[in-house]
Amino acid sequence: MGYRVVIAGATGNVGREMLNILAERQFPVDEIVALASRRSLGTEVTFGDKTLKTKDLDTFDFTGWDIALFAIGSDATKKYAPVAAKAGCIVIDNSSLYRYDSDVPLVVPEVNPEAVLDYHKKNIIANPNCSTAQMVVALKPLHDRATIKRVVVSTYQAVSGAGAGGADELWDQTKSIYNPTDDKPPKVFSKQIAFNVIPHIDVFMDSGETKEEWKMVAETKKIVDKSIKVTATCVRVPVFVGHCESINIEFEEFLDEDEARDILREAPGIMVIDKREDGGYVTPIECVGDYATFISRIRQDSTIDNGLNMWCVSDNLRKGAALNAVQIAETLGTRVLKKG
Numbered sequence: 001m002g003y004r005v006v007i008a009g010a011t012g013n014v015g016r017e018m019l020n021i022l023a024e025r026q027f028p029v030d031e032i033v034a035l036a037s038r039r040s041l042g043t044e045v046t047f048g049d050k051t052l053k054t055k056d057l058d059t060f061d062f063t064g065w066d067i068a069l070f071a072i073g074s075d076a077t078k079k080y081a082p083v084a085a086k087a088g089c090i091v092i093d094n095s096s097l098y099r100y101d102s103d104v105p106l107v108v109p110e111v112n113p114e115a116v117l118d119y120h121k122k123n124i125i126a127n128p129n130c131s132t133a134q135m136v137v138a139l140k141p142l143h144d145r146a147t148i149k150r151v152v153v154s155t156y157q158a159v160s161g162a163g164a165g166g167a168d169e170l171w172d173q174t175k176s177i178y179n180p181t182d183d184k185p186p187k188v189f190s191k192q193i194a195f196n197v198i199p200h201i202d203v204f205m206d207s208g209e210t211k212e213e214w215k216m217v218a219e220t221k222k223i224v225d226k227s228i229k230v231t232a233t234c235v236r237v238p239v240f241v242g243h244c245e246s247i248n249i250e251f252e253e254f255l256d257e258d259e260a261r262d263i264l265r266e267a268p269g270i271m272v273i274d275k276r277e278d279g280g281y282v283t284p285i286e287c288v289g290d291y292a293t294f295i296s297r298i299r300q301d302s303t304i305d306n307g308l309n310m311w312c313v314s315d316n317l318r319k320g321a322a323l324n325a326v327q328i329a330e331t332l333g334t335r336v337l338k339k340g
């Protein structure tokens, strides 16, 4: 016997990927339903070799459904996640709404799988921010060996991280550059994204950092270790899919670059591609559609006692969202629900 699974936000970037990944990984599904807003009623989405017609989330009855994978943004999640949870359906949520709630576990299965056991406090499990998810998969095995004191990270984040509208804006603006009569002023982003980079993701906070930067700090502490200090600069770049991060790590103990490379080669969810030659590293184009978080450019930072630098690339719609959510469902299945 398998699971009765709900996909809320099935017409969006993350929702469609969740459907793909559930099918690819042969998650034990007995029945699946695709939900979105009333605007999308009847829109067809694909699940393996099946086509599902999207239903209206607003009128859906969650009673008797086991797991709901949500990817509908914080405002709609605030309205619908408690309804699903109250009906006994466990919500795995991609929005930031519940990530910092002490009664809601924030889970990356390669890092803190045991946290799923706390799902019962609210019947909700949170999925981290895309840029946090790929970073913590790489940090955890290194932290276990040499104890991380501080991380300095700069991100290069794809436009699909801002939803389907972000990808449309890059596409339309890029075409309009070659056809100046067809002006496409910024709507989703605060400045032109085509042929540009923007050091601003999510809202500004009083401290001067953006909410995206703050999320990387708070989520790394909650998932890996609250004693790790993180400082982040998050930047939007004109790439459709695939987030990159330049990560500088300071450890308590010395960690040689070759040992770090060997540790990462053995670590779950990581693929090391690190040749010191032209093209011996991963760029976003190569990570699209893959499950792995790719690590390249591992090297000692000689400006501090125990420092390393590395380059981290992952598909933001997969490990950064949909894959991690499905992995949480798998972990919940094997550790708690035990169906399938």
Ligand SMILES: NC(=O)c1ccc[n+]([C@@H]2O[C@H](COP(=O)([O-])OP(=O)(O)OC[C@H]3O[C@@H](n4cnc5c(N)ncnc54)[C@H](OP(=O)(O)O)[C@@H]3O)[C@@H](O)[C@H]2O)c1
Binding pocket: 008, 009, 010, 011, 012, 013, 014, 015, 035, 036, 037, 038, 039, 040, 057, 058, 070, 071, 072, 073, 074, 076, 094, 095, 096, 128, 129, 130, 160, 161, 162, 163, 164, 165, 316, 317, 320, 321
């Ligand atoms: N993209 C990423 O890399 C990424 C990574 C991590 C987390 N997330 C999070 O995942 C969530 C979805 O992101 P996305 O990129 O998939 O966005 P998206 O492409 O814009 O899709 C949004 C989805 O939510 C649905 N929706 C919005 N408001 C709704 C409402 N009031 N009632 C019912 N359905 C509603 C939309 O349905 P309609 O089509 O009917 O409007 C659509 O299916 C967000 O919380 C986002 O922060 C995204």
